[in-house]
């Protein structure tokens with residue numbers, strides 16, 4: 001098991017060797033990733049993200065719930081408060097789901113899921129909790145319906161925990177401007 005002291009030692013190594021002092025508060029890659037808490041699916045690892053490149057939101061399943069949308073709205077305000085020269089080009093929202101997700105185990109608890117998505121139990125089928133291809137399509141749809149952002153696009157990926165490979169299920173699609 002990992003001891004807290006191990007983390008302190010690793011941090012000292014990080015600060016000595018890999019720390020970058022001049023990173024900005026906005027992601028240098030114009031990139032936002034929404035993914036699952038599953039330890040096998042750390043976006044920094046599976047997508048090869050560099051420090052400061054992406055903002056990352058992780059929750060159960062990497063789902064676009066009302067809470068995720070509230071977080072995105074807050075982050076938009078943070079970005080507006082920190083406008084700088086920025087990075088040219090489009091902003092990309094990546095919805096990253098994966099095979100063998102623990103969400104599947106939660107299908108046995110419809111009340112919990114309904115509360116999570118803030119919908120009636122009768123509408124849970126639309127969230128496709130047992131199928132990552134369906135769930136990533138459903139969540140990209142929610143982003144397209146609910147998120148307004150200029151010069152931005154959304155894409156949906158599914159990571160296969162047995163191969164380490166990501167499949168693009170929804171190619172980058174423009175978001176409607178505010």
Ligand SMILES: [Zn+2]
Nearest residue numbers: 036038101102
């Ligand atoms: Zn998961």
